Amino acid sequence: MNNRSSRTQNDRKGRLISLFLIGLLFFNFPMLGIFGKEDKWGSIPGLFIYIAVVWIGLVLAVYWVMRDISGRPDKTPPP
Amino acid sequence: MNPLYIILALIGYVGLLFLIAFYADQRATRGASLVRNPLIYALSLAVYCTVWTFYGSVGRAAEAGVGFLPIYLGPALFAPLWWIVLRKIILISKNQRITSVVDFLSSRYGKSTWLGVLGTVVVVVGIIPYISIQLKAIAFSFQHLTHSGRVPGPVVEDLPFFLDPGLYVAVALALFSILFGTRNLDPNERHEGLVAAIAFESIFKLVAFLTVGIFVTFGLYKGFGDLFQQAWKLEEIHSLLDLKQVGITSMDWFWLMLLSLFAVLLLPRQFHLAVVENTSTDHIGRAAWIFPLYLFLINIFVLPIAFAGKMLIPPALAEPDMFMVDLPLMNGQGYLGLLAVLGGFSAGTGMVIVSTIGLSIMISNNVVVPLLLRTSTVREGWVDDLSKRLLGIRRLSIAIVLLVAYAYFKWIGRQYTLVSVGLISFAAVAQFAPAIFIGLYWKRATRIGAMVGLSLGFLIWFYTLLLPTLAEVHFMGVHIVENGPWGISWLRPDALFGLKGMNNITHAAFWSLLLNTGGVVLVSLYTSQRTLEISQADLFVEIYKYQTGVSDYDVIRRRASLQDVTLLLNRFLGEPRAGSLLQSYSRRYGKDLSKEKMADPDLINFAETHLAGAIGAASAKLIMRSIAKEDPISLEEMFRILEQTQEIIRYSRELEHKSAELVQTTHQLRQANERLKELDRLKADFITTVTHELRTPITSIKALSKILQENPGLPPEQRDEFLGILVSESERISRLINQVLDLEKTAVDRAEWKVEPVELNKLIQHSASGFRQYLEEKQIQLRLELPDAPVWVSGSEDPLTQVFVNLISNALKFCDAGKGIIRVGLEPGEDRVVAYVADNGIGIDPKDQQTIFGQFVQVSNNELGKPTGSGLGLYISKRIIERYGGRIWVESEPGRGATFFVALSPATPG
Amino acid sequence: MGQKKPAKILLVDDEPNILVPIEFLMLQQGYEVRKAFSGQEALDTLSEFKPDVVVLDVMMPGMDGFEVARKIRKLSALRNTRILFLTAKGAEEDRMKGYSTGGEVYMTKPFDNDQLVQVISEVLEFG
Structure with missing residues (x-):
């Protein structure tokens, strides 16, 4: 029981750190340099779309990793 | 727009804030908290988005396209790591009652006063321009609204101060901060009203931004597609999307992200809301994705609004x-413009309020109080209730901070854009990152290392970023900036050591953080830590280990009179709060304080952590030192520490070598260490003995039972022999277990041991009778020399019987079969009764006579062969006798036997 | 294994109750067994008994097992004798000490009967 929860804790840490590293890669050059001013989707700039998609992806991924830590409003006053 | 409406709207908005804060405070006192949930927590963190976000992002986007983004990408990227880093910081801060980012720093490095002062200077110098720029933007936006953006009015900075809206904003914000930020002293009790108001402001500014964004994108244009379609027609806008053309390099991008990543935790307002006001670490779980989502939403319309502004507003009037504000106004949407101004106002006020409260806590806890305490007159002349005085200091510092910020905006800040000043502040607080983040994971980081690193970083920051701004307003000659001091070009503030090709922020961040980190690491490697530093470092790095324990242990044991401690608490926290604290202490630890005269170390630590909440860790340490004496470490205490952490021992051994700094304590420490080493060795011996003692019987039991199982046809004699061995070896194990359990029993002081009159001569007789058979087998004589009249002592029957059984069996072990004589007797006396157990065995070497009563000690003697007991009997006996206020000792001449004496107090039969 | 003559095993331990089961197991394998209850006694027996394998305890009063092993290694007549340490001391450093004083095998107590038999037969077969 204890073992298991500490394992999931470590798994969670590993996942969070990988998310950070992936984000670091996608939010930096040279990845950003791929999109020039001529890259468009319809008329919307490619860079705009790219950053928005990565950003939302990051939000969803963190939500997924942290979904069981609800931090619901606690009724009990702190000691 | 009519200025009257604007003023009414502002008053209405501020009134609403007061109401919300007041309501939340009311709810908190009723125990039905409004703010204890992850959503409010995440929203309060959005205080990160200031007027810089609200107005500045659009302005920057109009000049540099996506160049405004790294400031938001950094925090969004950092959010996944909060669960690891921020959670650790919160746990430590709750444990140590930490009140600010500077307090955290000071506390980590041995509660250092000077580090706290240095840190506060860095923060104050770094943040005041940032606060001032908020005031400026708010004032500027009012003015813009009143002139409907068309006719440029006089520049706000040039208005006489009594006509300047900036001044009134500053006063109103000071009032709000004082009212909701300095109501009570222990920030651990938190300011729920403040948090509720900030969360509301975060919602408000987001709604305002989104409303303007939707109006521009979907009202003035037919959606994103249409807006961008139109924008492409202007080459000027089109080229904003080419990162190279707008001059953003990968270096700049990366360093801005890094700075903002640090800022989102280390800015005083962020630290205050994320750590000090946090109510549960579980809230991080949701904040880690809600906060990046918030940043995403507030940024989605930045580019469209910037592009629309460039297309719709004639360049002559354009103020990006x-x-x-201008886009709605110029399209006849006065109320939308007002909403935008209110949104900007909410973004600015949130930042200013929390920042000034944070700064005032640092100034009072880490500068004013420690310095006051160092001047002895104040220490002696304490007035009745210092808690009121402390709140006064905080209120005064809030007022001063806002006044200075206002002055800065009036005289210096005029030609700086929102973004550039904000980044200068980011770079300032980033100087805390090396000492804090390294200190969180590396115990060896020292106070001196942190001081050197922070000073270097701050100096470089000052030289490369702040100095040029001062030069530009003619505080000093511009030539220094352009040619370097004394014409030395490699000292130019914007190209230090000849490093060119970066923007000034990247340049400054690179050099300051490089030297700062280098300073922390290298200096730490070559300096040593004081005792308090070691224990604090251990606590910070290993906080998860300390979570379970009730109280933390200290290497230093302190004593103080209870009266002094109570007096201190009364003075700093006020009597009602001090009273309830002491009550909760005595409840939690089950100690009746009214019966105590001296405060034990636990209580002193408890008082110190609560004082730290009110006045900061360094001040609390100073005050406690004024009343508490530090005990040398007792042997038993050291032993406890030995069991708890091998780490500290390692450190204290290192310390022993670095005696230069510890001339006074070296001697004591060395002695303690000797004892420690001895204990260490004894413990290892004991464990080896016990395991050997256990393994031997288990080995034969295991092997024999397997043989019996696999060979059912064994001859009966052999089977009986084997079974006999099994029985006797099992008995051996249970004997050993009993002995270890006895140790456990006496090691834990048992309160239920009664003290009652015991008839000692009867008890000795009874103890001796159990040995009759054994004595006959071994042909050893046992002579009882007891008086006829009953002799009464105070004690209780079972433990005392155990003592005499132990002593007699001990004597038997050392006697030779056939020649042994053991005498057991009693000498009654007026003030003590002495019993003795004497043998004529091999005796005990003088050097062993002291140590044999220790735990785990066996006198190993080659002639005797293996020791036959577990080495616990005498230790247990000593513990028992001392419990009854008696004494046990041995007298012996080697070769001529040994006599054990037990002295107990006489009693009258009841 | 021992086709011509039964192999000779010397068991050394100060705890007689441990030697009882080992002796039984060895006899069951058809080996010739002697017992010694101290290091000195073992050395006295050695020269005359010339065992193929010595099963040695380490913690014994007087001369400990390592000492006995060192002495055995000095006797040229016993160069084919294999030494098996059987001890409660399981630390890595003790193990190393065991090998360095000339032991071929190091086993910790409590042992497994089958394993002990197996190991001894392997030692006899392959040296």
Whole structure:
């Protein structure tokens, strides 16, 4: 029981750190340099779309990793 | 727009804030908290988005396209790591009652006063321009609104101060901060009203931004597609999307992200809301994705609004920082413009309020109080209730901070954009990152290392970023900036050591953080830590280990009179609060304080942590030192520490070598260490003995039972022999277990041991009778020399019987079969009764006579062969006798036997 | 294994109750067994008994097992004798000490009967 929860804790840490590293890669050059001013989707700039998609992806991924830590409003006053 | 409406709207908005804060405070006192949930927590963190976000992002986007983004990408990227880093910081801060980012720093490095002062200077110098720029933007946006953006009015900075809206904003914000930020002293009790108001402001500014964004994108244009379609027709806008053309390099991008990543935790307002006001670490779980989502939403319309502004507002009138207000106004949407101004107002006020409260806590806890305490007159002349005085200091510092910020905006800040000043502040607080983040994971980081690193970083920051701004307003000659001091070009503030090709922020961040980190690491490697530093470092790095324990242990044991401690608490926290604290202490630890005269170390630590909440860790340490004496470490205490952490021992051994700094304590420490080493060795011996003692019987039991199982046809004699061995070896194990359990029993002081009159001569007789058979087998004589009249002592029957059984069996072990004589007797006396157990065995070497009563000690003697007991009997006996206020000792001449004496107090039969 | 003559095993331990089961197991394998209850006694027996394998305890009063092993290694007549340490001391450093004083095998107590038999037969077969 204890073992298991500490394992999931470590798994969670590993996942969070990988998310950070992936984000670091996608939010930096040279990845950003791929999109020039001529890259468009319809008329919307490619860079705009790219950053928005990565950003939302990051939000969803963190939500997924942290979904069981609800931090619901606690009724009990702190000691 | 009519200025009257604007003023009414502002008053209405501020009134609403007061109401919300007041209501939340009311709810908190009723125990039905409004703010204890992850959503409010995440929203309060959005205080990160200031007027810089609200106006400045659009302004920057109009000049540099996506160049405004790294400031938001950094925090969004950092959010996944909060669960690891921020959670650790919160746990430590709750444990140590930490009140600010500077307090955290000071506390980590041995509660250092000077580090706290240095840190506060860095923060105050770094943040005041940032606060001032908020005031400026708010004032500027009012003025813009009243002139409907068309006719440029007089520049706000040039208005006489009594006509300047900036001044009134500053006063109103000071009032709000004082009212909701300095109501009570222990920030651990938190300011729920403040948090509720900030969360509301975060919602408000987001709604305002989104409303303007939707109006521009979907009202003035037919959606994103249409807006961008139109924008492409202007080459000027089109080229904004080419990162190379707008001059953003990968270096700049990366360093801005890094700075903002640090800022989102280390800025005083962020630290205050994320750590000090946090109510549960579980809230991080949701904040880690809600906060990046918030940043995403507030940024989605920045580019469209910037592009629309460039297309719709004639360049002559264009003030990109005010597109948010101007776009609605110029299209006849006065109320939307007002909403935008209110949104900007909410973004600015949130930042200013929390920042000034944070700064005032640092100034009072880490500068004013420690310095006051160092001047002895104040220490002696304490007035009745210092808690009121402390709140006064905080209120005064809030007022001063806002006044200075206002002055800065009036005289210096005029030609700086929102973004550039904000980044200068980011770079300032980033100087805390090396000492804090390294200190969180590396115990060896020292106070001196942190001081050197922070000073270097701060100096470089000052030289490369702040100095040029001062030069530009003619505080000093511009030539220094352009040619370097004394014409030395490699000292130029914007190209230090000849490093060129970066923008000034990247340049400054690179050099300051490089030297800062280098300073922390290298200096730490070559300096040593004081005792308090070691224990604090251990606590910070290993906080998860300390979570379970009730109280933390200290290497230093302190004593003080209870009266002094109570007096201190009364003075700093006020009597009602001090009273309830002491009550909760005595409840939690089950100690009746009214019966105590001296405060034990636990209580002193408890008082110190609570004082730290009110006045900061360094001040609390100073005050406690004024009343508490530090005990040398007792042997038993050291032993406890030995069991708890091998780490500290390692450190204290290292310390022993670095005696230069510890001339006074070296001697004591060395002695303690000797004892420690001895204990260490004894413990290892004991464990080896016990395991050997256990393994031997288990080995034969295991092997024999397997043989019996696999060979059912064994001859009966052999089977009986084997079974006999099994029985006797099992008995051996249970004997050993009993002995270890006895140790456990006496090691834990048992309160239920009664003290009652015991008839000692009867008890000795009874103890001796159990040995009759054994004595006959071994042909050893046992002579009882007891008086006829009953002799009464105070004690209780079972433990005392155990003592005499132990002593007699001990004597038997050392006697030779056939020749042994053991005498057991009693000498009654007026003030003590002495019993003795004497043998004529091999005796005990003088050097062993002291140590044999220790735990785990066996006198190993080659002639005797293996020791036959577990080495616990005498230790247990000593513990028992001392419990009854008696004494046990041995007298012996080697070769001529040994006599054990037990002295107990006489009693009258009841 | 021992086709011509039964192999000779010397068991050394100060705890007689441990030697009882080992002796039984060895006899069951058809080996010739002697017992010694101290290091000195073992050395006295050695020269005359010339065992193929010595099963040695380490913690014994007087001369400990390592000492006995060192002495055995000095006797040229016993160069084919294999030494098996059987001890409660399981630390890595003790193990190393065991090998360095000339032991071929190091086993910790409590042992497994089958394993002990197996190991001894392997030692006899392959040296």
